[in-house]
Amino acid sequence: MSIKSKEHLTESDQDGFTLLELVVIILIASATLVWALPQFSRSIAQSSVDHFTQALISGLYSLRARQGVDGSGCEINFDSVYTFSADDTYGSPKELFELNHLTTEERDNRLKCCDSAQCWNNADNSTFAKPYRFLDLENIPSSEKVEIQVSSNHYSLSPPGSSSIAEPLMIILRAKNWDRDPKRPLPTLCVEVSANGVLRRGKWNAESKQCIDR
Numbered sequence: 001m002s003i004k005s006k007e008h009l010t011e012s013d014q015d016g017f018t019l020l021e022l023v024v025i026i027l028i029a030s031a032t033l034v035w036a037l038p039q040f041s042r043s044i045a046q047s048s049v050d051h052f053t054q055a056l057i058s059g060l061y062s063l064r065a066r067q068g069v070d071g072s073g074c075e076i077n078f079d080s081v082y083t084f085s086a087d088d089t090y091g092s093p094k095e096l097f098e099l100n101h102l103t104t105e106e107r108d109n110r111l112k113c114c115d116s117a118q119c120w121n122n123a124d125n126s127t128f129a130k131p132y133r134f135l136d137l138e139n140i141p142s143s144e145k146v147e148i149q150v151s152s153n154h155y156s157l158s159p160p161g162s163s164s165i166a167e168p169l170m171i172i173l174r175a176k177n178w179d180r181d182p183k184r185p186l187p188t189l190c191v192e193v194s195a196n197g198v199l200r201r202g203k204w205n206a207e208s209k210q211c212i213d214r
Helices: 003-015 019-070 104-110 141-145
Strands: 073-077 111-114 146-150 154-157 169-175 189-193 199-205 210-212
Touching (some): 019 073, 019 146, 019 154, 019 169, 073 104, 141 146
């Protein structure tokens, strides 16, 4: 082997990594992944809650707009097991706000909208082809990662333009894995719906049971 070849080999060896350097790089990469993966999972979980909360607010605004067109008031009923006063049981969007999987009778019981003369939910009414709903789109990906409680199992939404002194309906939403990190639980969000349809979004304060502006 020529002297030139030996010099080239020596330079190539010096350009590479030693075993110790490779071990250090692997340890640093592993430590980074150990830290980053929980943060990423946490971010995805809270993003799902944010996304579904916005979808619910959008759907409720659509419901109010349709009430204004039809001049109707709506009666809302939930299973009482998912209310604050029952226990710490949370329901899924399917158990509280999705309607497509229900029979006509079950749908009517959960959300029934009528004006002074008739109920727009009735099958013989032309608007039944496009029934009232809480959500514009149901069974979206974020709905699988969210759980919900409500303040009351029954609520009346007055027609737009009318007034009411009833207590607002409180809806609280959190990620299913909200307490995966007990030291840093994910925040619970809330939507406050007044009887005359004013909507407010915030962060839920469990002690005061109030929806605080974020």
